[in-house]
Amino acid sequence: MAHLDWDGAREQGKEDKKWILVNLQDMSDFNCQALNRDIWKDEAVRQLVSEHFLFLQFSKDDPRADQYVTFYLPNGQHENPDNYPHVSIVDPRTGEQVKVWSGRPFPSASAFHAELVEFLDRYSLAAHSKNPIVKTKRPERVLDVDRMTEEEMLEMALQNSLESNGNAKPSVYDPDELTRSFLADDGDKGKGKATAGEEEAAAAAEPSAFSRIASDRPHVEPENDPQTTTRIQFRHPDGRVIRRFRLDDRVARLYExxxxxxxxxxxGVEFELKVMPQGHDLMEDLDKTVEEAGLKQGTVMIEFLEE
Incomplete structure (x- = not known):
């Protein structure tokens, strides 16, 4: 955890080329306290955060949180209990909030770790890097009550009733999710759509490296020998699994x-294997041995590529 004020964190982040990871807490909310137990003490999360982020944790009433609250939770949003637990990623160079987790349910430790890895795959603080463009929130439609139909008025009354009963949704949105949704919308509208000829060429293209990996070669664990074998931990959204491999096995064996x-x-779900905590994609090392790829007693994240 970095014991810095907001301006100091931004300066340090720019100097170290690290994202600012902020956890704003309501200490009266058990779910916020559970983050300390389940998320911030998870070893894989700790290693990843330590390497790529400056981690700030404030109580919502802490004076050091005033600037953050003013910039990113205006109009009293920090008082809305539905916005907790609250974690976000901020670009130290621009002060732009690029990723937010706000409200319940909060991801499990393994799922949160996977989402951080996925974020680091798409965003970079390297000079001249092109990050996804964060879109502004679509303006909400202004309702003219005098022109509303009876059905629309009933729907509005029902929504207001739900909110008054403590079922309100978080008022904080994730700009990264909006980026993804806008990209999806653009794709649906045919923006940049390939021509018929390009589609035929794509269809005729060679299969991907992943599809060329054999799927009929089950793994048989070798006998334990510290000189020639190693155990590798595989973490995934639902937990983890440990398997033993020979040090001279090709990395492709992990995929097989x-x-x-x-x-x-x-x-049948396609997946990626990333070395932790660096997040390096092992698809680039298929022909290396387990030892050459630095996987001895290593940890690998399994990321499934599905909607």
Whole structure:
């Protein structure tokens, strides 16, 4: 945890090229306290955060949080209990809030770790890097009550009733999710759509490296020998699994094992393997040995590529 004020954190983040990860807490909310127990003490999360982020944790009433609250939770949003737990990522160079987790349910430790890895895959603080463009929130439609139909008025009354009974939704939105939704919208509208000829060429293209990996070669664990074998921990959204491999096994064997013996409920789902905590994609190292790829006693994150 970085014991810095907001301006100091931004300066430090720019100097170290680290994102600012902020956890604003309501200490009367058990779910906020559970983050300390389940998320911030998770070893994989701790390693990833330590390497790529400056971590700030404030109580909502802490004077050091005043600037953050003013900039990112205006109009008393920090008093809305539905906005907790609240965690966000801020670009130290511009002060732009680029990712937000706000409200319940909060991801599990393994899922949160996977989302951080996925974020680091798409965003970078390197000079001249092109990050996804964060879109502004679509303006909400202004309702003219005098022109509303009876059905619309009933719907509005029902929504107001739900909110008054403590079922209000968080008032904080995730700009990163908006980025993804806008990109999806653009795709649906055909923006940048390929021509018929380009589509035919794409269809005729060679299969991906992942699809070329064999799926009929189950893994048989070798006998334990510290000189020639190693245990590798595989973390995934539903937990973790540990397997033993030979140090001279090719990295491709990891993929072959998971394709031949997929995790329950993940049959046929394409996946990526990332070395933790660096987040390096092992698809680039298929022909290296386990030892050459630095996987001895290593940890690998399984990320499933599904909607």
């Amino acid at each position: 094992w998971l394709k031949a013996e997929p995790l329950e409920g993940r049959e």
